[in-house]
Amino acid sequence: MPEQISDRSRLRGDCSHCFGLCCVALPFTASADFAVTKPAGKPCLNLAADHRCRIHTELRWRGFGGCTVYDCFGAGQRVSQETFGGRDWRTGSPEHARRMFDAFPVVRQLHELLWYLTAALGLPAARPVHAELGVLLERTEALALGTPGELAALDVAAHRQDVDVLLLRASELARAGVRGRAKDRRGADLMGARLRGAGLRGASLRGTYLIAADLTGADLRDTDLIGADLRDADLTDADLTGAFFLTQPQVDAARGSAGTRLPESVIRPVHWTAAVR
Template identity: 75%
Template sequence: MEDHIAPRPALRGDCERCFGLCCVALPFIAAKDFAIDKPAGTPCPNLRDDHRCGIHAQLRRSGFGGCTVYDCFGAGQKVSQVTFGGQDWRTADGEGPRRMFDVFPVVRQLHELLWYLTEALTLPAAGPVHPDLRRALDRTEELTRGTPEELGALDVGAHRQEVNVLLLRTSELARAGVRGRKKNRRGADLMGARLRNADLSRADLRGAYLIAADLTGADLRGADLIGADLRDADLTDADLTGAFFLTQPQVAAARGSAGTRLPGSVVRPVHWAAGS
């Protein structure tokens, strides 16, 4: 069974309420995940006038797999509907479009922090820092509602560092009580590692490079996966029950199966059923 965490609709991308900002503001680099080069601020050629993707159903087959694993954590609709009050970049005057494209990545980072802080507050073991987490959550939400000028001047990196101190403490509390040697794999280079059936329960995998790692049947229960690179990692039949700070883009970038157990904060990618 998958454990359950309350859904966070405000922290998931809602393309119906966005003006295709990720398809314009962000750069593409021609490689495995993107079929073309595209500079930041230039619309993707597949973006239609109604802000929908013209090849949405064929993204993977067309070489745009990177688009299928991206999630703005709700920043797109926040910038579109709140920061700029429903102003479409296509019809904005002067510096309007550029300001939208500059603000979008900032709000995206803030919304990612909101995702982690919201999850941290669901962890009973992190009770001692819940008051600090709540204050950080309220402050981060307040920042997301700043003016374009305020957001453009924000040192988002400094704010991330402040929040990260709390997230580190949360991780320590949530993983406390591990028997034997501490499973510290923070930032480890595990690219292509053979970790089939490995016991990584309550492991610190923050920022670990797990690209193309074989995690078939691995026990990842209660592991800290913040920032772990799971691109092409094989999670077939792995157990991630209770794993925390795991995001939808991380899961979508990996490979899995019907037997993969996921925390309730994420959903099973559709392409897993197709074996791709």
Template identity: 75%
Template sequence: MRDHTIDRSDLRGDCGQCFGLCCVALPFAASTDFAIDKEAGRPCPNLRGDHRCGIHAELRDKGFSGCTVYDCFGAGQKVSQITFGGRDWRTGGREHARRMMDVFPVVRQLHELLRYLTEALTLPAARPVHPELRRALDETEALTRRSPEEIAALDVGAHRQRINALLLRTSDLARAKIPGKKKNRRGADLMGARLKGADLRGASLRGALLVAADLTGADLRGADLIGADLRDADLTDADLTDALFLTQPQLNAARGGPGTRLPASVGHPAHWTARL
């Protein structure tokens, strides 16, 4: 069981408080996820003058399903309203826009780490490392509030490595409470794997490639899913209760249904219902 008392609603994207930064800063290539190529720093042609998506209700139908699975973890509104004080990239000049595009991807990574650290602090089994987790949370939050120049200069990769070591210890402590032998499939290539009904309780699936894997009816309770690629994985009737570090973007990229059991921190994607 977890302690769900920590409220970090600021770690969910609020497009109404953002200047469409993900639609400008991030690149994408024509594929099954995106209908066109777009380079980093160039606004998506679907972005309107009010920073809203002109095809938001039709993204999947128009070939932009990749947009529907993305989440900035609240970095967009942080950069728009706090780092740059509500001054948008359209009216601030070319240098201002460039700095925003440099800063946003860094803050997005930091907010993703905040999401994981916040979850780790809800795990009773991780109490031995809670003091370190709180310090890491405070340090990471402080980094997001630095000046644009300081944020752009951050070695975010080195910071991620330090936090990842702590999250690994958290995972080990949490999964040790689950009875039985736990599978270690960390970083495994399980693309298209037939795992229907598999017992994956407490397994380490960190960074595993589970694209198009059949996980229908699989038992993933307490499994560590940080960084696992679940694109088009079938989670129909799977049990992910208390799965560790599962994020909404991962679920949004997967397939499932009303019988898929999820942790309280995430919800059933709307397109799962649309498939019924």
């Protein structure tokens, strides 16, 4: 497997090499996450001429918390610099801008899949499916390198289904050897649940709704967290060591403390502070 494909550092957003695509291509609606409504294809009112956010350090208290938990997985710089060769949407024709805005969410989905596939290849217990995972990873990388026309015609949902089958198998293999493995809660509605100190080690929490759940001190080691909704979940002093398929947006959307133990694949959010109990 080519080293550049297995390197997850390139699957992190680099705004300095992007034309502010997430601030233009994507729509958002006035809500607790966004102070205003903006349609797709219209620049955010906070986007400066240099493609930087005018209120980047003030987003949370200015009502744009949704921006702080978004990650393009590196799709922004790829579309800006590779797919469109560094040609700014501001300087091209309206058709050029439209094609760029259409390509961005497609590549973003593919880059998210690259993140998961690379994570699965890092699970020693999933070795029986490593070869198949490697094939799908290279295929996904090739799709992300497509032309604007190829990206527009791509059935991302169908490709995601193929990837999901193998990710599920990798998860099962990785969790099979966990001693005292907890009951799977895949897709469960645990919004606001009181799970303080809960023993969830080795459980599947794929697609589980954990919005505003109290997971203080919970044991989340070796859990599968793909697609789990952790918005406003309290992870204070929780142990997520070895948890896999956890993304930066999920962590950024939750609350935590200096005592929260995280896998090395994610970065501790700067807005987390030690909780006082």
